[in-house]
Amino acid sequence: MKSKPTxxxxxxxxxxxxxxxxxxxxFLKGPCKGVAQIVEEHEADVDIVDADAMDARVILDHCLxxxxxxxxxxxxxxKLNIEHTIYVAKPVKTEAMLAAFKEAHDWLxxxxxxxxxxxxxxxxxxxxxxxxLTAKVEQAKVDRIKPSTEKQxxxxxxxxxxxxxxxxxxxxxxxxxxxxxINEQNFSxxxxxxxxxxxxxxxxxxxxxxxxxxxxxxxxxxxxxVAYEKRQVIKLNSSWKPLIILxxxxxxxxxxxxxxxxxxxxxxxxxSPVHDVKEMIxxxxxxxxxxxxxxxxxxxxxxxFVWKLACWTSKGRYxxxxxxxxxxxxxxxxxxxxxxxxxxxxxxxxxxxxxxRSMLDIIRTLKVKPQYVFVFISAAYAIGIxxxxxxxxxxxxxxxxxxxxxxxxxNLFSRxxxxxxxxxxx
Amino acid sequence: MSQYKIIFTGxxxxxxxxxxxxxxxxxxxxxxEAASDMTKERKxxxxxxxxxxIMLLNGGEKIHxxxxxxxxxxxxxxxxxxxxxxxxxxxxxxxxxxxFKDMIFFLKSxxxxxxxxxxxxxxxxxxxxxxxxxDDYHQELQKLDMKVPVFSVDAREKNDVxxxxxxxxxxxxxxxxxx
Numbered sequence: 001m002k003s004k005p006t007x008x009x010x011x012x013x014x015x016x017x018x019x020x021x022x023x024x025x026x027f028l029k030g031p032c033k034g035v036a037q038i039v040e041e042h043e044a045d046v047d048i049v050d051a052d053a054m055d056a057r058v059i060l061d062h063c064l065x066x067x068x069x070x071x072x073x074x075x076x077x078x079k080l081n082i083e084h085t086i087y088v089a090k091p092v093k094t095e096a097m098l099a100a101f102k103e104a105h106d107w108l109x110x111x112x113x114x115x116x117x118x119x120x121x122x123x124x125x126x127x128x129x130x131x132x133l134t135a136k137v138e139q140a141k142v143d144r145i146k147p148s149t150e151k152q153x154x155x156x157x158x159x160x161x162x163x164x165x166x167x168x169x170x171x172x173x174x175x176x177x178x179x180x181x182i183n184e185q186n187f188s189x190x191x192x193x194x195x196x197x198x199x200x201x202x203x204x205x206x207x208x209x210x211x212x213x214x215x216x217x218x219x220x221x222x223x224x225x226v227a228y229e230k231r232q233v234i235k236l237n238s239s240w241k242p243l244i245i246l247x248x249x250x251x252x253x254x255x256x257x258x259x260x261x262x263x264x265x266x267x268x269x270x271x272s273p274v275h276d277v278k279e280m281i282x283x284x285x286x287x288x289x290x291x292x293x294x295x296x297x298x299x300x301x302x303x304x305f306v307w308k309l310a311c312w313t314s315k316g317r318y319x320x321x322x323x324x325x326x327x328x329x330x331x332x333x334x335x336x337x338x339x340x341x342x343x344x345x346x347x348x349x350x351x352x353x354x355x356x357r358s359m360l361d362i363i364r365t366l367k368v369k370p371q372y373v374f375v376f377i378s379a380a381y382a383i384g385i386x387x388x389x390x391x392x393x394x395x396x397x398x399x400x401x402x403x404x405x406x407x408x409x410x411n412l413f414s415r416x417x418x419x420x421x422x423x424x425x426x
Numbered sequence: 427m428s429q430y431k432i433i434f435t436g437x438x439x440x441x442x443x444x445x446x447x448x449x450x451x452x453x454x455x456x457x458x459e460a461a462s463d464m465t466k467e468r469k470x471x472x473x474x475x476x477x478x479x480i481m482l483l484n485g486g487e488k489i490h491x492x493x494x495x496x497x498x499x500x501x502x503x504x505x506x507x508x509x510x511x512x513x514x515x516x517x518x519x520x521x522x523x524x525x526f527k528d529m530i531f532f533l534k535s536x537x538x539x540x541x542x543x544x545x546x547x548x549x550x551x552x553x554x555x556x557x558x559x560x561d562d563y564h565q566e567l568q569k570l571d572m573k574v575p576v577f578s579v580d581a582r583e584k585n586d587v588x589x590x591x592x593x594x595x596x597x598x599x600x601x602x603x604x605x
Contacts, residue, residue, distance in 0.1 A: 017438060077531060091504070091535050176553045176578070179589055250559065332564040336593060337548075337577040337586045346593055350600035353573050366600070409512060412430065413595045413602045415483045420449075420588045420595075 009036040009101055009108075011073075012044035014063070015053025024048075031094040035101050044070070046104045051076035052090070060085075068111075071104035171296040172251075177304075181341045181421075184369075191342070191375060192266055192315040199316070205360075205370050209320040210313065212382065216240075216265050217313040219280050220306065221382065226282060233285045240264050244285055250302045255295065258308070265312040301338060303383045308340045310382035316371030318359060319378055327356035327389040334380060342379070343372045349380075356389045430487075431510050432591065434477070435494040435536065436517035437528045441550045441581030442493040443477045445517060448584040449591065450479025450491055504535065513594045514545040517581065518563075521555040526566050533570065546594035548579030548586070 013024055021038075028036050036046070047063045050056065051074045063072050064084060072085045080087050086100045182190050197208050212218040220243065223236040227245040236243040241260075244253040254261070269280075322328065330352035336345070347366055351357065357365070362373045380386035434442040447454045454477060477493030492507050508514075516532050518525045529547070533540065549563060563576045575593035579586045595602060 019438075077527065090531075172553075176580075179585065181585075181589075249556070332561075332573060333575040333577075333593065335560045335577050336575070337579055337589045341589070346589075346596045347600050347602070350593075350596035353597070354600065409430075410599055410602060412487075412512070413599055415485075415487070416481070416489060417592060417595055417602060419481055419483055419489075420592050 007035070007105070009046055009105060010039040010044045011036045011046045011048050012041040013038055013048045013050075014059045015050035015056055020050075027092070027094075027097075032097055032101070035098065045108055046070060046101075047072045049074050051078075051080060071107045073100045073104060172299040173297050174300050177338070179337050179339055179341050182343060184343045184372075187316075187343055187371070190340075191311055191371075192262070194315045194317055197317075199370050205363075206324055208317045208370065208374060210315075210317040210378075211320045212310070212313060212378075214268050215313045216267070216269065217306075217309050217382065219269075220309060223282055224302065224306070235283050235285045237281045237283060245302075252300050252302055252305045253295075253298050254300065254305075255298050261309065262312045265309050266315065303335065304338050306382050307334070307379045310379040311340050311342060311375055314375050314378035316375050317378070318374040319381055322359075322377065322381065322388050324359045327358050327361075328352065328377060328381075328386055329356040329389055330380060331385045331387075334383070334385060339379075342375050344368045345372075345376045348373060348376045352386070429490060429510065430512050431490045431492055431507070432481075432513055432515060432594075433492050433494065433508055433511045433536075433539075434515045434517060435504075435532055437519060437522060437532075439522075440517035440519040440528075441548075441579070442517055444581035445515070445548070445579075445587045446477050446479040446491045446493050448581065448587045449481055451482045452480050454479045508536070508539045511539060511543060513543045513598060514540055515590060515594060516545055516547045517579065518547060518549050519551050520549050520558055521551040525549070525558060526563075529563065529566065530570070533572070544574070544594055544598045546575040546577075546590050546597065548577055548581070548590045550579050550581055552578045553580075 011028075013021065016024060025038055028034065028038065041047075047066075047070060049059050049063060049072060051060070053059065060072070060074070060082070063070075069084060073088055074080055074082065074085045075088050075090055075092055077090050079089065086103050088096050088100045194208070198204050199208065212221065216238070219236060219238070223234060223243070224245055224247070227234045227247040231247060233244065233246050233248075236245065241254060241256050246253065318324065330349060333349055333353060334345075336349075344366060347368070348362055351362060351366065359370075359373050359377060362368075363370050366373075377386060434445055436442055443454070477491075479491040481489040481491060483489060489512075492511075494504055494507060514536055516529070516536075518529055518532075522528060533545070536545070547563065549558075549560065552560075560576055560578060567574065567576065575590070575597060577586070577590055577593070579590055581587060
């Protein structure tokens with residue numbers, strides 16, 4: 001067996017999964033230039049503990065209880081000040097780690113010198129037989145604290161191990177359904193067509209408006225508002241199917257499919273002889289009595305539902321409460337992985353995140369059909385993440401609306417997009 | 427030919443490996459295997475613990491997909507990884523004890539790289555733990571004055587990971603042409 005160099009520290013690590021363990025080995029060999037080497041627990045001079053591991057407390061107690069105590073280096077996200085330990089902040093930097101090793105080294109050196117002094121004193125005092133006995137006792141102590149390899153393995157596993165059970169939430173399949181990407185080719189068939197507006201004529205764009213209030217969308221949005229204000233589960237009864245609104249979990253429950261919803265959302269209720277708006281009644285719901293909780297697949301995320309409802313009601317028009325030439329702002333990116341993604345929706349979102357712009361400006365800047373801008377604006381407005389600029393500061397920003405910078409990697413990004421959208425069959 | 431990287435980071439178990447596997451055109455290289463060929467010494471000492479995949483573009487260009495190793499413990503490898511990177515995908519696990527703490531940690535750790543490029547955040551395990559919503563993440567990000575894409579993601583779903591990376595591309599340049 002090779003003897004270790006005098007300055008080489010032997011360390012034992014705790015609370016790290018297999019991958020991190022390997023990275024640590026590389027870290028010590030590379031950036032730390034081999035000043036320390038990972039060994040089995042019973043061979044180590046120093047302990048390194050990940051304080052953010054699930055079992056950190058137990059591990060640390062185990063290390064602190066060791067006799068004789070050895071230096072403990074703690075890696076932690078939060079600053080820790082624990083007696084007999086050396087703290088290193090995460091992410092671990094080479095310099096900080098080397099400093100900790102130096103501190104541990106000095107600590108061990110001092111301890112060794114102290115031990116030496118004590119030994120000399122003892123030799124002077126004790127007869128020879130007692131010296132042998134002391135050595136045996138020390139060895140017994142070491143054996144007692146030597147943990148089994150299995151125990152260490154359990155520390156490592158605890159950070160990786162996860163138990164998944166299919167909870168009720170996971171059975172709400174509709175709620176967690178993936179996004180639906182709509183391209184230019186299937187926009188009309190999926191979203192619908194508005195008669196009487198020629199979108200090719202910019203003069204007609206101002207007329208491409210609709211009133212959410214006169215559609216099912218308006219009633220759903222008002223009912224959601226009421227449910228939130230009253231913090232109460234409520235039911236919207238209509239000539240169609242009852243819609244249950246659960247504000248606490250931000251969910252809706254509707255026993256219908258998207259086809260039916262799309263058809264009903266397009267009907268202008270105030271002028272419909274079939275659907276009487278007087279039949280739109282809100283009532284309180286006792287979830288236990290309704291029994292809707294048994295049909296888990298009928299639960300939908302509130303924003304996802306309202307987004308698609310607005311898309312189908314809009315049919316490529318914009319809400320009449322917004323002005324086409326005044327800037328609109330976007331508070332946040334829509335959760336696109338769970339929404340109906342209409343053509344150019346992500347580009348429009350990216351543009352509006354940079355700063356407020358009018359709908360006309362978006363059409364001009366991105367050179368896209370107005371229907372795609374209007375449908376996005378309608379949906380984002382319906383879920384409350386978009387609004388019309390009213391503040392003076394927004395107007396200032398509007399006049400300074402940034403032009404899209406030409407990014408050097410534009411061509412590369414386009415090719416990545418093509419690849420992701422499946423049009424690049426490389 | 428230039429070689430570009432997209433970096434996937436996040437805490438252990440957030441789905442980095444799965445996300446890279448979803449997008450990669452070649453079987454994902456676990457550098458454990460690659461490194462073991464390089465030397466006959468102890469395997470544990472030679473493996474490079476990170477995930478790696480490739481997206482092949484038209485014209486033979488490659489986009490390298492790297493997963494950061496060893497979660498939050500080291501940063502020396504992050505610098506090496508991010509060199510030549512075009513953007514960061516941060517995956518967070520909604521079922522962890524404090525996902526906001528994770529988010530802030532990774533955003534701060536990669537702040538320089540994010541400023542030079544961009545970031546898109548995917549939140550996994552939303553169906554396992556519903557305690558925090560996507561809106562909650564946006565509110566937390568507002569405190570950092572950041573308006574970045576944050577999406578619910580199932581890393582096993584190629585579509586989810588694809589949309590996340592698409593959003594990253596658009597946030598880098600909204601003017602990119604869609605085909």
